[in-house]
Amino acid sequence: MARPSQIRPQLDALLRSHHEPHAWTLEELRQALARLGIHSNFSSIFRSARQAVDQGQWQPVMLGDGKTRFEWSGHHHDHLFCQSCGTLEAVPCKLAQSLHHRMEQQTGYRIHSHSMVWEGTCPRCVRKRSCRKPALPTHKTDLC
Numbered sequence: 001m002a003r004p005s006q007i008r009p010q011l012d013a014l015l016r017s018h019h020e021p022h023a024w025t026l027e028e029l030r031q032a033l034a035r036l037g038i039h040s041n042f043s044s045i046f047r048s049a050r051q052a053v054d055q056g057q058w059q060p061v062m063l064g065d066g067k068t069r070f071e072w073s074g075h076h077h078d079h080l081f082c083q084s085c086g087t088l089e090a091v092p093c094k095l096a097q098s099l100h101h102r103m104e105q106q107t108g109y110r111i112h113s114h115s116m117v118w119e120g121t122c123p124r125c126v127r128k129r130s131c132r133k134p135a136l137p138t139h140k141t142d143l144c
Helices: 008-016 026-035 042-054 097-107 123-131
Strands: 058-062 068-072 078-082 088-091 117-120
Touching (some): 008 026, 042 058
Parallel strands (some): 078 117
Antiparallel strands (some): 058 068, 078 088
16 A cells, blocks of 8 residues: 655645636746655655546646646636636636536436636736837838
């Protein structure tokens, strides 16, 4: 039997906290532990994450950027992801329970959960873009 991780309780506390980031990459978890004075390595954090997901305590969040993020399982929600700055926000799930039931009836699947990520541009990045002055063309070909 594997011995219990010495860092797992600290990792659980980070994921349970309501501080940013909302969903943590393995590297962000390692850096957060280092700020707390706790030495860890990537493989220990990876093993803890895999075990926590297998036990249903953590939930993976996939954003399509090749990095798996993790958050504490519990209250179900969806996410808003800014493709410009990388901000990730939790938002209430808008899929009704009846839709879950209909999907099961139509497909024959027994649905345990779903994950939805809405991608776009956050208000701060939208404001940044609207405040930029367009660059003046330097060559005649830049006018096309």
